[in-house]
Amino acid sequence: MKISKAPMEKENQETARQRVIVALDFPGKEPAEAFLERWKDREGAKPFVKVGMQLFYATGPSWVVSLKERGFPVFLDLKLHDIPNTVKGAVQSISRLGVDLVTLHAGGGSRMMESAREAAEQAGEKRPRLLAVTQLTSTDQRMLNEEIGIPGTVKESVLRYARLAQASGVDGVVCSGEEAGEIKQATSGGFLTVTPGIRPKGAAVGDQKRVMTPAQAIANGADYLVVGRPVTQAPDPVSAYQAIIQEIIEAEVE
Numbered sequence: 001m002k003i004s005k006a007p008m009e010k011e012n013q014e015t016a017r018q019r020v021i022v023a024l025d026f027p028g029k030e031p032a033e034a035f036l037e038r039w040k041d042r043e044g045a046k047p048f049v050k051v052g053m054q055l056f057y058a059t060g061p062s063w064v065v066s067l068k069e070r071g072f073p074v075f076l077d078l079k080l081h082d083i084p085n086t087v088k089g090a091v092q093s094i095s096r097l098g099v100d101l102v103t104l105h106a107g108g109g110s111r112m113m114e115s116a117r118e119a120a121e122q123a124g125e126k127r128p129r130l131l132a133v134t135q136l137t138s139t140d141q142r143m144l145n146e147e148i149g150i151p152g153t154v155k156e157s158v159l160r161y162a163r164l165a166q167a168s169g170v171d172g173v174v175c176s177g178e179e180a181g182e183i184k185q186a187t188s189g190g191f192l193t194v195t196p197g198i199r200p201k202g203a204a205v206g207d208q209k210r211v212m213t214p215a216q217a218i219a220n221g222a223d224y225l226v227v228g229r230p231v232t233q234a235p236d237p238v239s240a241y242q243a244i245i246q247e248i249i250e251a252e253v254e
């Protein structure tokens, strides 16, 4: 009997697809909508999208809600960093939007992260998962030690933040692919690792410092990959996105 591999391939595609988050770093609603239009004919397979500061400040919360209403999983990346009471209020407001992931800076400390967690929990089952940003992927060793004045290696700093974040009750961290594996070892219970700084072979690195290919990040334990310019600026964004999914599937097979 001939066994069809098709359903299995579809499942792999779907699982890999859910792990790629496209950063919609556009100046406003029109270019963002034009970009999303490219996925219109793809059997309802909506990409996981990230709305960051540039787009959020241009469009506001109602457009984010409209993305959710249209079925896009949404990562709202506003990198909250303030006193505990203010961050608590911000997470209460954000939780009403029904988004899936939200960022705050681990550097805000445990009390700030605990306050964010309390606020997210008030939203009940539909609460967003909270991600603590560790060291930005645009930070390198020299910048950490000489500019910001934090001693030790980037990895040590990232691991310290990850442990603090888990102890404070958030759901995961944003880190580079380079640190994802050690964070998985240092934390427990499916603590999430979300990795920007993803560059397929040959892609321009730009302002990123700690970069990995999609395959490297997946092999190193990343749960989600955040990809912006290598997809948004590609001549054919859907093909560039699809190539990343294919690379993930192949990395998982190896």
Ligand SMILES: O=C(O)c1cc(=O)[nH]c(=O)n1[C@@H]1O[C@H](COP(=O)(O)O)[C@@H](O)[C@H]1O
Pocket: 023, 025, 052, 077, 103, 133, 135, 136, 137, 138, 174, 175, 196, 197, 198, 206, 208, 226, 227, 228, 229, 230
């Ligand atoms: O929190 C983030 O998403 C984030 C954290 C970090 O350390 N580095 C980082 O690049 N990001 C975001 O990830 C995206 C990366 O975009 P590209 O460099 O264009 O792929 C941008 O939207 C950044 O704001």
